[in-house]
Amino acid sequence: MTEMSYLDGNMLDGPMRELFTVDLSTAMGRCENCGMTGSMASLHVYSHAPGLVARCPSCEGVMLRLVRGPDRAWLDLRGTTFLQVPMPMEQTVAGPL
Amino acid sequence: MGIVSPGFQGRPRTQEPALPPGQYLTEDFPVLSAGPTPRVSLDTWEFVISAENGSDHRWSWQELMALPQETPTVDIHCVTRWSKFGTTWQGVSLDTLLADVDTGAHFALAHSYGGYTTNLPLDDLRGGQAWVVHSFDGAPLPAEHGGPARLLVPHLYFWKSAKWVRGLRLKTMDEPGFWETAGYHDYGDPWREQRYQGD
Ligand SMILES: [Zn+2]
Numbered sequence: 001m002t003e004m005s006y007l008d009g010n011m012l013d014g015p016m017r018e019l020f021t022v023d024l025s026t027a028m029g030r031c032e033n034c035g036m037t038g039s040m041a042s043l044h045v046y047s048h049a050p051g052l053v054a055r056c057p058s059c060e061g062v063m064l065r066l067v068r069g070p071d072r073a074w075l076d077l078r079g080t081t082f083l084q085v086p087m088p089m090e091q092t093v094a095g096p097l
Numbered sequence: 098m099g100i101v102s103p104g105f106q107g108r109p110r111t112q113e114p115a116l117p118p119g120q121y122l123t124e125d126f127p128v129l130s131a132g133p134t135p136r137v138s139l140d141t142w143e144f145v146i147s148a149e150n151g152s153d154h155r156w157s158w159q160e161l162m163a164l165p166q167e168t169p170t171v172d173i174h175c176v177t178r179w180s181k182f183g184t185t186w187q188g189v190s191l192d193t194l195l196a197d198v199d200t201g202a203h204f205a206l207a208h209s210y211g212g213y214t215t216n217l218p219l220d221d222l223r224g225g226q227a228w229v230v231h232s233f234d235g236a237p238l239p240a241e242h243g244g245p246a247r248l249l250v251p252h253l254y255f256w257k258s259a260k261w262v263r264g265l266r267l268k269t270m271d272e273p274g275f276w277e278t279a280g281y282h283d284y285g286d287p288w289r290e291q292r293y294q295g296d
Contacts (some may be wrong), residue, residue, distance in 0.1 A: 006133075011270075046131050049258055050176050050276055052133040060133060066281035069293045074280030 009043035009054060015066055019073060030081040031074050034060030040064075040083070117287035120180040128241045131275065135211040135240075137263060142215050142245050145264035146194060149202045155192070158245070161229065164189045169228060171251035174223055175256070186249055188230030191222040201269035206274060207248050210261040214274035214282070216248065217257055219267065224254055229262060254285040254292070261285040 015088065016024045021085060025041040036058040036063070043054040051067035056079075065076040116122060139158040146154040156164075170185045208214045221227065231238055231246045238244030243260030248255045255275050256276055277283050282291040290296060 003179070048127070049131045050130050050281060051131075051279060055132060062132070065279040067276070067293075069280060072293065076279045 004054070006044040006046050009039070009041040009045055010042070011045050011047070012052065012054060012064070013041065015052060015068065018068075019075060026086050028084040029063060031056040031059060031061055031063055032079045032081045034059035035081075037084075068092070101175060116180055119292075120178055120287065123179040123181055126181060126184075126224075127175070127177075129175065129177065129255075130241070130260075131213065132211055132229050135209075137210050137245055137261065139245060143264075144194070144246070146198050147264060147266045148200045149267050149269055150199070152193065152199070154194075154198055160182070161189060161231070161246070164193055169227060169230075169249065169251075171249070173251050173255050176254040176256055176281065176285070176287075176292050180287075182259055185234055186230040187232035187235075188226065188228040188246065188249065189259075190225065191227040191229065192225065194229065195219075195223060200267045202269050204268040204271045205206065206266045206268060206272050207257075207259040208263055208266065209259045210263050210276075213259055213261070215257050215259050216272055216277055217253070218271075218275045218284070221253065222265075226250065254282075254287050256278055256281065257285055263282045 013023065013025045016022070027040045028037055029040045030037045036056060038057065043056055044060070046053045046055070050066055053062055054064040055061060055072060056063050061079055063079040067074040091094050144156045144161060161224055166187055166188045167190050168185060170183055172180060172182045173184055174180045185218045203219055204216060205219050207214050220236045225249065227250045229246050230249045231244065233242060238247060243262070246262055248257070248259040271283065273283060280293055282296055284292055285291050
């Protein structure tokens with residue numbers, strides 16, 4: 001038997017695009033368990049499971065779970081304190097019209 | 098062409114056991130895991146049943162092995178749609194482990210080395226339906242399949258048979274576990290195809 005291996009967080013991009021338009025691989029996240037902030041692409045993703053389980057590369061705490069049913073999906077981010085997502089520069093609002 | 102009577106072609110095929118709906122049969126034993134495989138030394142291994150009144154019942158590895166052993170042969174059904182017929186295990190019935198536990202709880206939350214949890218009604222762990230098993234096919238249970246010991250509750254989807262089991266917390270209120278909080282069914286009966294919440 002081989003040791004269970006994991007994939008890197010880049011593999012979450014496709015499944016997450018089903019839910020959001022955000023490119024998760026460019027997002028940063030903070031681990032609720034150990035406080036480390038890092039790229040979501042660096043998470044360890046266990047996919048030989050009933051869902052995707054993404055763990056912090058530092059403490060192995062669960063940061064994200066994504067379950068895909070035939071007609072529904074569940075996203076659990078309780079192990080992620082925040083997601084920091086790059087955004088286009090906000091348009092400066094002109095004065096009152 | 099003559100009429101061939103049934104029975105002239107040898108013994109009738111033995112009846113294949115039925116598969117639950119939506120399942121396929123597999124001969125191998127897929128390894129599913131939601132995280133790194135915990136490595137637990139038998140010197141420090143323990144199994145603990147924590148009753149709702151705060152009392153703990155503990156067994157060391159030696160104490161578990163000294164209890165009456167059973168060798169159930171059962172069919173198992175994974176929610177990822179594979180089923181495997183006629184798996185043989187060795188371990189201790191939960192009836193034996195619960196015998197001296199004074200409880201009025203209706204629910205159990207199984208918890209594992211590595212942090213996994215899964216919830217079951219306590220009645221589903223009684224009546225010869227559930228075991229803490231330490232051997233598979235006559236050999237010690239490999240770590241990737243949940244060794245040193247895992248829960249075996251074959252009448253429910255296999256995510257309820259917690260690998261690397263460390264104990265049970267008995268509860269008056271149902272508390273959903275690792276997959277049950279992320280969309281999976283609270284009970285998980287494969288014959289009623291209770292895969293996801295609301296099924
Ligand atoms: Zn962490």
